Amino acid sequence: MRSLVSICVVVGALIFIWYFAAFLLNSTWALDKAKRAGLELSSKELLLDTLSQDKPKLPAPHQVGLELWKTTVEKKITSKRSLVFHSWITLSSTLVGFLIGTSLGILLAIGIVHNNAMNMSVMPWAIASQTIPILAIAPMIIVVLNSIGVQGLLPKAIISSYLCFFPVVVGMVKGLRSPDKIDSDLLHTYNATNVQKFWKLKLPTSMPFLFASLKVGISASLVGAIVGELPTGAVRGLGARLLAGSYYGQTIQIWSALIMAAMLAAALVGILALLQKLTLKRMGMA
16 A cells, blocks of 8 residues: 555655646746737646647647547558558567567677687677667668568568577676576586576576566667667557657647557566566566
């Protein structure tokens, strides 16, 4: 009960700050408009105007909520105006990129842990790869792939996997190195092979680290999918909604797409958290 009250208090405080920021940012336009019309606004009129503008600098929470309702509930999911439709386009490339990045990250982590040459060579390159801004590399990836006829979902998935694989590599390396020496010595006394040590000890003990990195990776993968939609001038996906909103100054559309992306990320992380709970419980680690 206390945690529920705390959550409500935090959410209420954030909404209040949001409304206050919207009032401050939108009041300048409302006052300028009234001045040009030769009107003098009362405090109530100023407040109502700042929270009901068509193209505000910062839309109020109720404006974003109304836009979300219109573009999810009141639109068919096959409509190009539906956020559900655009979310599915982004989600598909997110999941493909997440699968590619996770698989690559796990394989690299296994190689890094079991091969000193890979540890000395691959790990520094993996770290260095994250210093390249994704906004700089995404257009190059799309242009190169387009030049060889690869279009559609795959370029966005590759960008997603680029952001996704690094947290998985770091988490799995830490997890595979986490078993205590006494446990490794015990398996050694039973004359266990390296393969048996991996499946019986290293992989099970790495599960908490893997799921923690997967939660970070799925969020990064979603960001990569959205970024991958921006340089192409896409007409579908949450990135396309953000792009269209920026072209026409539709800040309400931009914020509704951002909130939808946040909700999508929260849902994906929640699913992984549930899988983590079930998996660790099945393994006797929860």
